[in-house]
Amino acid sequence: MIGTHGLSARExxxxxxxxxxxxxxxxxxxxxxxxxxxxxxxxPQVQADARAHWADHCAACHANNGRGDVEMGKxxxxxxxxxxxxxxxxxxxxxxxxxxxNGIRMTGMPAWGSGTHHDEEDSWKLxxxxxHLPQLTADEExxxxxxxxxxxxxxxEEQEERDFLNGDPSHEHAEHHHH
Numbered sequence: 001m002i003g004t005h006g007l008s009a010r011e012x013x014x015x016x017x018x019x020x021x022x023x024x025x026x027x028x029x030x031x032x033x034x035x036x037x038x039x040x041x042x043x044p045q046v047q048a049d050a051r052a053h054w055a056d057h058c059a060a061c062h063a064n065n066g067r068g069d070v071e072m073g074k075x076x077x078x079x080x081x082x083x084x085x086x087x088x089x090x091x092x093x094x095x096x097x098x099x100x101x102n103g104i105r106m107t108g109m110p111a112w113g114s115g116t117h118h119d120e121e122d123s124w125k126l127x128x129x130x131x132h133l134p135q136l137t138a139d140e141e142x143x144x145x146x147x148x149x150x151x152x153x154x155x156x157e158e159q160e161e162r163d164f165l166n167g168d169p170s171h172e173h174a175e176h177h178h179h
Contacts, residue, residue, distance in 0.1 A: 013078050021078050021107075022087065028105065029098045036094030040124040042131075050129030051140060053122055055147035061108060064144040066133035076108035084134045096127045 013021065040046060055064055061073040066083035073080030081088055088096075100123040101113030113119060150158070 017078070024106075025099070025104055028102075029095045033094045033098040034092045036092075036097065038093040038097070038124050038127055040121060040128060042128050046125050046128050047132060049122075050125040050132075051144050052147050053126060054129055055144035056149060057112070058126070059144065059148055064141050064148070065136055066130070072108075078107060080108065083130055088130065089134065093124075093127050096130055097123055100126055 061080045063070045068080035103109045103111035
């Protein structure tokens with residue numbers, strides 16, 4: 001198979017590769033990390049903080065809704081997992097925290113931990129949010145869209161739209177001439 005397709009990230013992982021990837025994820029987390037309990041109690045404020053953090057830092061690969069169905073996530077190898085599915089939801093809080101803090105080698109999952117208390121607290125909040133993903137509402141997802149990072153072109157387009165809606169004629173569409 002390697003001779004035919006090489007090691008292209010365009011191929012979908014087969015059953016054996018998926019099993020190996022899940023096994024590697026399991027092996028990547030030390031046994032003692034699995035039993036660590038989340039010290040951050042769930043609350044509406046924790047969920048709001050985590051939604052904002054996820055929208056800004058995680059959604060580029062995992063999507064706001066956790067499906068991973070975004071350009072970056074779909075084109076990684078292995079692709080970003082659907083965080084709502086049992087393979088992720090059945091992980092312990094300690095496992096999820098460890099993965100967020102330490103990443104997983106040879107995947108697109110980076111290590112986000114810096115060792116600070118604030119950073120660890122943010123990761124524990126993200127664990128709470130990951131647990132909430134299967135119940136994410138349309139309103140919550142819309143709120144997150146406003147918090148997603150924007151490219152310079154997107155920011156310019158939004159500004160032009162605001163200017164137009166406020167009656168600023170300087171951004172009216174110029175007629176394009178084709179040569």
